Amino acid sequence: MLPDELVRQNDCRILYYILDGLGGTTDPDRRQTELEAARTPVLDELAARSETGLTVPVLPGIAPGSGPGHFALFGYDPVENNIGRGVLEAAGIGFGLAEGDLAIRVNFATVDAEGRIIDRRAGRIRTEECGRLCAIMRDAIGLEGVEVFVEPVKEHRAAVVLRPDGIELADGIADTDPQATGVPPLPVEALRPEAEPASELLRTLLEQVTGPLAAAGEPAYYPLLRGIARFRRYPSLHERFGLRAVAVATYPMYKGISRLLGMDVHEGATDLAGQLEAVTGYWSSHDFFFVHFKATDARGEDGDFDAKVAAIEEADAALPGFLELGPGVVVVTGDHSTPALVRAHSGHSVPVLLHSPVARWSGVETFSEIACAHRGTLGTFPMMHLMGLALGHADRLQKFGA
Amino acid sequence: MLPDELVRQNDCRILYYILDGLGGTTDPDRRQTELEAARTPVLDELAARSETGLTVPVLPGIAPGSGPGHFALFGYDPVENNIGRGVLEAAGIGFGLAEGDLAIRVNFATVDAEGRIIDRRAGRIRTEECGRLCAIMRDAIGLEGVEVFVEPVKEHRAAVVLRPDGIELADGIADTDPQATGVPPLPVEALRPEAEPASELLRTLLEQVTGPLAAAGEPAYYPLLRGIARFRRYPSLHERFGLRAVAVATYPMYKGISRLLGMDVHEGATDLAGQLEAVTGYWSSHDFFFVHFKATDARGEDGDFDAKVAAIEEADAALPGFLELGPGVVVVTGDHSTPALVRAHSGHSVPVLLHSPVARWSGVETFSEIACAHRGTLGTFPMMHLMGLALGHADRLQKFGA
Numbered sequence: 001m002l003p004d005e006l007v008r009q010n011d012c013r014i015l016y017y018i019l020d021g022l023g024g025t026t027d028p029d030r031r032q033t034e035l036e037a038a039r040t041p042v043l044d045e046l047a048a049r050s051e052t053g054l055t056v057p058v059l060p061g062i063a064p065g066s067g068p069g070h071f072a073l074f075g076y077d078p079v080e081n082n083i084g085r086g087v088l089e090a091a092g093i094g095f096g097l098a099e100g101d102l103a104i105r106v107n108f109a110t111v112d113a114e115g116r117i118i119d120r121r122a123g124r125i126r127t128e129e130c131g132r133l134c135a136i137m138r139d140a141i142g143l144e145g146v147e148v149f150v151e152p153v154k155e156h157r158a159a160v161v162l163r164p165d166g167i168e169l170a171d172g173i174a175d176t177d178p179q180a181t182g183v184p185p186l187p188v189e190a191l192r193p194e195a196e197p198a199s200e201l202l203r204t205l206l207e208q209v210t211g212p213l214a215a216a217g218e219p220a221y222y223p224l225l226r227g228i229a230r231f232r233r234y235p236s237l238h239e240r241f242g243l244r245a246v247a248v249a250t251y252p253m254y255k256g257i258s259r260l261l262g263m264d265v266h267e268g269a270t271d272l273a274g275q276l277e278a279v280t281g282y283w284s285s286h287d288f289f290f291v292h293f294k295a296t297d298a299r300g301e302d303g304d305f306d307a308k309v310a311a312i313e314e315a316d317a318a319l320p321g322f323l324e325l326g327p328g329v330v331v332v333t334g335d336h337s338t339p340a341l342v343r344a345h346s347g348h349s350v351p352v353l354l355h356s357p358v359a360r361w362s363g364v365e366t367f368s369e370i371a372c373a374h375r376g377t378l379g380t381f382p383m384m385h386l387m388g389l390a391l392g393h394a395d396r397l398q399k400f401g402a
Numbered sequence: 403m404l405p406d407e408l409v410r411q412n413d414c415r416i417l418y419y420i421l422d423g424l425g426g427t428t429d430p431d432r433r434q435t436e437l438e439a440a441r442t443p444v445l446d447e448l449a450a451r452s453e454t455g456l457t458v459p460v461l462p463g464i465a466p467g468s469g470p471g472h473f474a475l476f477g478y479d480p481v482e483n484n485i486g487r488g489v490l491e492a493a494g495i496g497f498g499l500a501e502g503d504l505a506i507r508v509n510f511a512t513v514d515a516e517g518r519i520i521d522r523r524a525g526r527i528r529t530e531e532c533g534r535l536c537a538i539m540r541d542a543i544g545l546e547g548v549e550v551f552v553e554p555v556k557e558h559r560a561a562v563v564l565r566p567d568g569i570e571l572a573d574g575i576a577d578t579d580p581q582a583t584g585v586p587p588l589p590v591e592a593l594r595p596e597a598e599p600a601s602e603l604l605r606t607l608l609e610q611v612t613g614p615l616a617a618a619g620e621p622a623y624y625p626l627l628r629g630i631a632r633f634r635r636y637p638s639l640h641e642r643f644g645l646r647a648v649a650v651a652t653y654p655m656y657k658g659i660s661r662l663l664g665m666d667v668h669e670g671a672t673d674l675a676g677q678l679e680a681v682t683g684y685w686s687s688h689d690f691f692f693v694h695f696k697a698t699d700a701r702g703e704d705g706d707f708d709a710k711v712a713a714i715e716e717a718d719a720a721l722p723g724f725l726e727l728g729p730g731v732v733v734v735t736g737d738h739s740t741p742a743l744v745r746a747h748s749g750h751s752v753p754v755l756l757h758s759p760v761a762r763w764s765g766v767e768t769f770s771e772i773a774c775a776h777r778g779t780l781g782t783f784p785m786m787h788l789m790g791l792a793l794g795h796a797d798r799l800q801k802f803g804a
């Protein structure tokens with residue numbers, strides 16, 4: 001598979017500066033996108049001397065989740081490697097998944113005496129309360145042929161992992177969350193025949209925990225099962241590209257994705273200043289640095305145009321510290337677009353900037369979606385090809401063919 | 403397969419004016435690419451009235467060899483049809499390869515008394531000396547089940563072809579060239595089980611020739627085996643597109659690639675003036691003209707920005723003679739980029755100009771990578787789709803579907 005088979009080693013360091021949900025869209029009143037409105041002197045100056053373009057995370061018009069977006073950024077086909085929400089949740093808390101595990105995201109809800117859902121998030125209970133409910137589940141569960149792990153994540157969210165011992169657990173099981181209140185949870189339903197054994201186990205599990213969880217609160221707690229997914233190991237960035245990669249993110253989910261791809265994961269950084277300090281510490285031991293900035297996505301989801309502009313400006317102001325470390329290749333982009341106008345991940349393409357000593361100078365005067373479209377040197381291309389571009393600019397790929 | 407199944411015949415002539423390694427990148431001091439720096443009045447005037455864009459030979463960031471680059475130019479998937487170096491070398495000297503032949507590039511090296519390599523190119527011996535060594539090999543070789551051909555190429559380079567008689571020879575055999583001096587050649591090693599029979603034959607071949615070659619010089623000669631590849635016949639440009647194609651190149655390798663794709667190959671032209679004379683002679687008998695200009699690539703590989711600029715200007719000055727013949731479609735592009743800054747084939751996209759009576763006028767003021775990115779009408783697209791575009795503009799494709 002290309003470009004994997006062409007990889008060669010050198011000392012060139014690659015910085016991935018990922019502003020989550022970076023791409024926006026034109027606000028009809030302001031006649032600008034968030035990136036156009038933001039004052040970004042560092043990005044603008046760098047973009048003029050960089051290759052620029054737009055990437056399509058999955059397919060035009062399709063909004064990716066965080067999993068597919070990041071998989072594409074790192075050169076993994078986001079459709080072939082579509083990771084289940086359960087796996088993402090378990091990986092996010094650092095749970096060591098094994099090949100064949102069935103991972104499930106649990107939302108603790110509250111239900112009335114007739115078993116109808118009152119609150120799908122149980123009033124967003126504190127994480128400590130979530131831990132208590134997980135312990136109750138652990139005590140109640142006893143299933144033949146599988147080991148069961150129940151771990152709190154955050155607030156009402158937990159992760160359940162079924163580890164098979166001598167049996168096979170296939171996924172393809174519908175969520176039991178009806179996405180509504182006033183109705184009972186959905187039954188566990190296999191969407192394909194191979195998933196029937198695992199479905200039967202989950203039905204038994206729910207029978208075992210329903211009584212103890214109902215007794216643990218008033219109103220009664222009930223676990224909604226979501227994103228039921230079988231884990232399979234992914235080839236790491238080191239195996240595929242020979243990169244010694246480290247992720248410096250502040251949110252668990254992005255650490256989890258990084259762990260799934262074999263990156264070392266830094267713990268403890270809470271903002272870009274801390275992330276810079278961390279990257280500086282890894283500079284001599286690693287050669288691929290994934291810096292993840294969350295606020296651009298969060299403010300986009302809030303629908304707050306001005307706050308997203310401010311987040312972009314914060315990331316711009318922090319960039320020089322990373323550039324001073326002297327990376328050979330710098331990539332600034334997002335894993336998808338989150339326009340404030342959309343208030344959610346969207347299917348818009350994502351602006352990208354790639355700087356290296358052999359970059360063509362795109363000459364864009366400002367780094368934005370529109371400038372990248374009008375004057376980009378890279379055109380619009382599948383996001384999963386970005387890693388090949390970065391490796392090529394790092395001189396880390398041999399020539400293909402004679 | 404599209405566009406093959408849509409092909410229809412007419413009299414429209416297509417000129418492929420290929421400047422090898424045409425694409426460059428921005429020199430940070432000059433703030434220009436080679437194409438931007440070059441004075442190219444002919445190309446500039448033509449580009450304004452032509453479709454322009456950028457092509458990706460293989461995948462973003464991947465630098466292609468000459469084989470994949472040209473295969474893509476002619477509409478052949480460069481990954482599916484990745485041609486081995488041995489096949490390219492044998493084809494380059496006009497050797498008539500047959501289906502199933504195993505072709506090998508040989509570099510004559512010199513070795514010391516302990517068999518360690520002194521010079522991997524034997525001091526770049528003259529081609530006549532290479533011919534003498536080939537004759538010595540021919541006399542020494544006797545292998546069961548295969549006919550063996552040994553032909554000089556140039557200086558220290560030769561081609562060996564094993565033609566099986568009733569047996570199957572699979573490739574997947576490692577080079578024996580250790581790419582270093584002071585160490586012995588590598589043993590012949592099969593990279594997959596099917597390649598073991600051919601590997602065993604090559605080990606015997608090396609045993610047979612080692613003594614005679616050692617006796618032929620002081621220090622001893624030794625043949626390093628590289629690019630061991632099984633030949634398979636490719637459908638020709640005539641079979642696929644109904645084109646009566648002729649290649650007018652000055653370098654053996656490009657003639658070889660053209661032969662592999664069933665083109666007629668002109669012999670004897672040594673410069674663009676001679677190539678124009680040749681094309682003029684073929685004008686009434688052919689309808690696809692592949693003119694190959696090497697200097698742009700060679701000067702890029704030298705890392706000589708100014709010399710590459712001069713090569714581009716030479717090609718620009720020679721273009722009017724070809725245009726005066728009245729081709730219906732003119733394509734000017736390269737098989738890959740060779741920026742002087744990189745001193746090698748690179749993974750940058752390649753500027754392309756396509757002129758026809760129905761071309762959209764891109765209005766670019768100068769033909770360059772940056773102008774094609776900023777104002778191109780074709781965008782950035784896989785190089786293997788260029789042939790379909792040329793055929794479409796030549797009105798040589800029927801409508802697809804009802």
